[in-house]
Amino acid sequence: xxxxxxxxxxxxxxxxxxxxxxxxxxxxxxxxxxxxxxxxxxxxxxxxxxxxxxxxxxxxxxxxxxxxxxxxxxxxxxxxxxxxxxxxxxxxxxxxxxxxxxxxxxxxxxxxxxxxxxxxxxxxxxxxxxxxxxxxxxxxxxxxxxxxxxxxxxxxxxxxxxxxxxxxxxxxxxxxxxxxxxxxxxxxxxxxxxxxxxxxxxxxxxxxxxxxxxxxxxxxxxxxxxxxxxxxxxxxxxxxxxxxxxxxxxxxxxxxxxxxxxxxxxxxxxxxxxxxxxxxxxxxxxxxxxxxxxxxxxxxxxxxxxxxxxxxxxxxxxxxxxxxxxxx
Amino acid sequence: xxxxxxxxxxxxxxxxxxxxxxxxxxxxxxxxxxxxxxxxxxxxxxxxxxxxxxxxxxxxxxxxxxxxxxxxxxxxxxxxxxxxxxxxxxxxxxxxxxxxxxxxxxxxxxxxxxxxxxxxxxxxxxxxxxxxxxxxxxxxxxxxxxxxxxxxxxxxxxxxxxxxxxxxxxxxxxxxxxxxxxxxxxxxxxxxxxxxxxxxxxxxxxxxxxxxxxxxxxxxxxxxxxxxxxxxxxxxxxxxxxxxxxxxxxxxxxxxxxxxxxxxxxxxxxxxxxxxxxxxxxxxxxxxxxxxxxx
Amino acid sequence: xxxxxxxxxxxxxxxxxxxxxxxxxxxxxxxxxxxxxxxxxxxxxxxxxxxxxxxxxxxxxxxxxxxxxxxxxxxxxxxxxxxxxxxxxxxxxxxxxxxxxxxxxxxxxxxxxxxxxxxxxxxxxxxxxxxxxxxxxxxxxxxxxxxxxxxxxxxxxxxxxxxxxxxxxxxxxxxxxxxxxxxxxxxxxxxxxxxxxxxxxxxxxxxxxxxxxxxxxxxxxxxxxxxxxxxxxx
Numbered sequence: 062x063x064x065x066x067x068x069x070x071x072x073x074x075x076x077x078x079x080x081x082x083x084x085x086x087x088x089x090x091x092x093x094x095x096x097x098x099x100x101x102x103x104x105x106x107x108x109x110x111x112x113x114x115x116x117x118x119x120x121x122x123x124x125x126x127x128x129x130x131x132x133x134x135x136x137x138x139x140x141x142x143x144x145x146x147x148x149x150x151x152x153x154x155x156x157x158x159x160x161x162x163x164x165x166x167x168x169x170x171x172x173x174x175x176x177x178x179x180x181x182x183x184x185x186x187x188x189x190x191x192x193x194x195x196x197x198x199x200x201x202x203x204x205x206x207x208x209x210x211x212x213x214x215x216x217x218x219x220x221x222x223x224x225x226x227x228x229x230x231x232x233x234x235x236x237x238x239x240x241x242x243x244x245x246x247x248x249x250x251x252x253x254x255x256x257x258x259x260x261x262x263x264x265x266x267x268x269x270x271x272x273x274x275x276x277x278x279x280x281x282x283x284x285x286x287x288x289x290x291x292x293x294x295x296x297x298x299x300x301x302x303x304x305x306x307x308x309x310x311x312x313x314x315x316x317x318x319x320x321x322x323x324x325x326x327x328x329x330x331x332x333x334x335x336x337x338x339x340x341x342x343x344x345x346x347x348x349x350x351x352x353x354x355x356x357x358x359x360x361x362x363x364x365x366x367x368x369x370x371x372x373x374x375x376x377x378x379x380x381x382x383x384x385x386x387x388x389x
Numbered sequence: 390x391x392x393x394x395x396x397x398x399x400x401x402x403x404x405x406x407x408x409x410x411x412x413x414x415x416x417x418x419x420x421x422x423x424x425x426x427x428x429x430x431x432x433x434x435x436x437x438x439x440x441x442x443x444x445x446x447x448x449x450x451x452x453x454x455x456x457x458x459x460x461x462x463x464x465x466x467x468x469x470x471x472x473x474x475x476x477x478x479x480x481x482x483x484x485x486x487x488x489x490x491x492x493x494x495x496x497x498x499x500x501x502x503x504x505x506x507x508x509x510x511x512x513x514x515x516x517x518x519x520x521x522x523x524x525x526x527x528x529x530x531x532x533x534x535x536x537x538x539x540x541x542x543x544x545x546x547x548x549x550x551x552x553x554x555x556x557x558x559x560x561x562x563x564x565x566x567x568x569x570x571x572x573x574x575x576x577x578x579x580x581x582x583x584x585x586x587x588x589x590x591x592x593x594x595x596x597x598x599x600x601x602x603x604x605x606x607x608x609x610x611x612x613x614x615x616x617x618x619x620x621x622x623x624x625x626x627x628x629x630x631x632x633x634x635x636x637x638x639x640x641x642x643x644x645x646x647x648x649x650x651x652x653x654x655x656x657x658x659x660x661x662x663x664x665x666x667x668x669x670x671x672x673x674x675x676x677x678x679x680x681x682x683x684x
Numbered sequence: 685x686x687x688x689x690x691x692x693x694x695x696x697x698x699x700x701x702x703x704x705x706x707x708x709x710x711x712x713x714x715x716x717x718x719x720x721x722x723x724x725x726x727x728x729x730x731x732x733x734x735x736x737x738x739x740x741x742x743x744x745x746x747x748x749x750x751x752x753x754x755x756x757x758x759x760x761x762x763x764x765x766x767x768x769x770x771x772x773x774x775x776x777x778x779x780x781x782x783x784x785x786x787x788x789x790x791x792x793x794x795x796x797x798x799x800x801x802x803x804x805x806x807x808x809x810x811x812x813x814x815x816x817x818x819x820x821x822x823x824x825x826x827x828x829x830x831x832x833x834x835x836x837x838x839x840x841x842x843x844x845x846x847x848x849x850x851x852x853x854x855x856x857x858x859x860x861x862x863x864x865x866x867x868x869x870x871x872x873x874x875x876x877x878x879x880x881x882x883x884x885x886x887x888x889x890x891x892x893x894x895x896x897x898x899x900x901x902x903x904x905x906x907x908x909x910x911x912x913x914x915x916x917x918x
Contacts, residue, residue: 110816113820114819115816115819115820133824136819136820136822137822139820139822140820140821140822141816141817141819141820141821143813143816143817143820144813145811145813147811147813147814147817149818149831149834149835150834150835159818159821160821160822160823163818163821163822163823163824163827164822207821208820208821211821211822217820425779427779429782434881438878438881438882443866446866456868458782458863458865458868458869459863459865459866460782460863460864460865461864461878473770473771473772474771474772475770475771475772475781572881573881574881575880575881575882575883576880576881578883579880579883594882597882597883598882598883600883601883601884601885602883628771628772630771630772630776630777630779631771
């Protein structure tokens with residue numbers, strides 16, 4: 062068995078007397094895409110910086126290909142795309158060349174690779190444009206081209222889509238997926254958006270208050286969260302402790318988990334469970350019109366399917382497909 | 390891009406290094422003390438501003454091989470520099486302060502030359518000092534009329550002369566008519582000119598600034614207006630880094646017959662009269678007596 | 685009015701005829717002030733960088749010291765440098781007082797806080813994440829700092845201009861530590877003051893005009909460099 066590209070051992074980062082990252086163990090294999098999913102302030106960016114050698118951990122060891130490494134060693138293998146594009150003064154193509162220049166790639170090679178990557182990210186027509194005159198989406202594409210032209214062993218993506226509007230994000234996300242599959246580089250992708258994570262990543266690590274709650278293959282974790290906090294991050298907004306369940310069904314864990322999209326107000330599907338509830342107020346879940354309702358003392362969010370929003374205080378029924386519920 | 394900037398930095402650095410090399414090569418002779426070829430001459434501003442030293446110093450430098458650093462300050466400061474061993478030779482015109490310095494053994498004193506002080510002011514002469522009988526009388530009239538008067542107020546030789554005359558007149562000058570400039574002679578004349586005020590100046594500086602100031606000489610020529618310049622080489626007692634032989638050499642040069650003759654000629658071409666009378670070998674009392682006889 | 689015009693024409697005449705004394709004074713002023721500016725850059729730029737990107741205890745204090753230094757009266761600098769260089773002072777053995785080197789030292793003291801303060805402000809305008817991004821593209825630590833400076837190079841040129849302007853235009857320290865010695869330490873400013881004292885307003889104005897012209901030419905050259913860079917960027 063070959064050693065993982067990167068392995069963190071008892072790595073911790075303290076800031077201002079607080080531990081903001083504490084990772085006993087985390088591995089990242091060559092060629093895999095690992096998403097670090099968590100809320101703002103969960104320590105995701107710190108994790109990315111420590112892995113990439115852009116910040117020093119307070120304690121712990123980071124192994125590279127099975128041996129101990131310095132930040133400088135790792136910086137030679139990575140390239141990073143951060144939240145904002147942060148271009149250097151100059152043209153689009155001079156920006157794409159910058160990283161290669163830092164690493165001493167010769168001029169002919171630089172020009173060739175720049176051309177390739179401008180092409181692949183649809184930037185060729187902007188090659189001689191001043192970077193400060195690009196749109197946010199174009200600038201982030203330049204940032205990606207600049208990172209990928211370095212042919213990194215490990216690509217670091219720190220919420221690269223947050224500053225973009227939805228259509229631009231969707232387009233870039235699609236392009237990035239193809240590019241990553243092609244390049245076969247390892248990726249550490251930091252995000253707070255489970256949809257982005259599920260689209261790009263092979264594996265996911267759920268970060269909360271500086272700790273990794275769970276880590277595993279994307280599909281497994283996404284579908285079977287082991288912990289209520291990570292379940293919430295993965296979209297299981299509705300969580301009912303087993304002892305408060307208004308249903309008589311077999312218990313397979315201590316908490317019943319349901320996504321808002323799996324809990325509906327309106328027509329009852331066949332074989333659905335029925336939860337009598339009281340409507341509270343309308344809300345939005347993702348893009349979908351939804352309502353907040355109470356079942357006993359527990360607040361739940363449910364989709365409005367072919368129905369108008371019930372008035373607050375109205376008695377309603379919520380329906381859930383038994384195959385869609387999860388336990389943890 | 391980057392190499393170009395680096396090259397630019399290198400060029401600037403090289404230029405700076407050249408510049409400092411240039412300065413250090415010309416100063417390299419300045420290191421060391423008693424055997425040094427550099428001497429510091431602290432002189433009263435009036436002698437410097439007259440241009441006399443611009444003529445004599447280069448001659449001395451080429452004859453002796455010394456490099457002279459001429460620092461023009463008030464007599465008070467020049468003598469203070471000698472007291473601290475910061476100067477090697479002084480030209481001053483402040484007999485009282487000079488006497489104190491000589492009594493400490495930190496310098497020796499020889500009369501170099503003289504000219505005279507003049508009271509100048511607006512040609513309308515509002516205080517009527519043209520009719521004064523002595524320097525003290527002239528100042529007394531100014532005080533009585535409360536006519537504007539600008540004092541150097543800088544403990545220079547001229548300032549000390551002025552204060553001595555107020556004492557002789559029995560006047561303690563104060564009030565809005567009496568103002569201290571705290572500046573050198575030239576600037577003080579300019580201020581007096583702008584304010585149409587009286588002031589006391591040495592004749593050389595007055596002549597040098599006459600055209601610009603437009604002020605007139607309103608009292609002059611009596612023996613009590615005598616302005617004697619001395620040359621004072623500093624001794625090793627003032628400090629271990631004093632260039633004693635250099636200071637002595639400069640004093641000897643200034644007192645030599647050839648240079649004394651030159652001093653006697655200086656200014657004739659430009660102003661029609663000599664700015665200074667050479668006095669080597671005489672004492673201040675002898676000069677005063679002679680003047681009194683002639684006057 | 686007439687005096688100013690006379691001064692202007694005599695300035696042109698002095699320059700046109702390459703009057704040896706004027707040339708000597710001009711060269712000394714340039715040599716001293718450019719050297720002082722280079723020293724100020726060598727010290728002030730790293731200090732500015734340290735304050736702008738560094739995170740260390742005492743950073744705020746250092747910034748306060750630099751900002752106070754920006755208002756340092758030249759006469760105060762002149763006094764302290766003089767005390768330092770006195771024959772009886774700590775550096776008396778070097779016999780530097782009344783030399784161009786002493787003037788360079790004094791002017792460097794005046795220009796360094798200006799350069800440090802303005803470069804701090806200039807470098808702080810660069811996004812703090814920018815350096816991380818450059819490191820994340822494989823720049824070494826020094827290279828990443830260079831990239832931050834490169835990003836701020838237009839405002840950094842202002843630091844150079846302020847440093848040079850502060851150095852060449854000051855007169856208090858130059859007089860005290862230089863002594864205004866003819867042919868040795870007479871600079872444009874000290875010469876102008878002396879000519880004023882002697883009532884030679886024409887000559888004083890001429891030196892003032894030359895000083896103004898030099899400052900203008902240097903600033904113009906740097907401004908053109910700025911403009912060229914930004915034109916080039918477009």
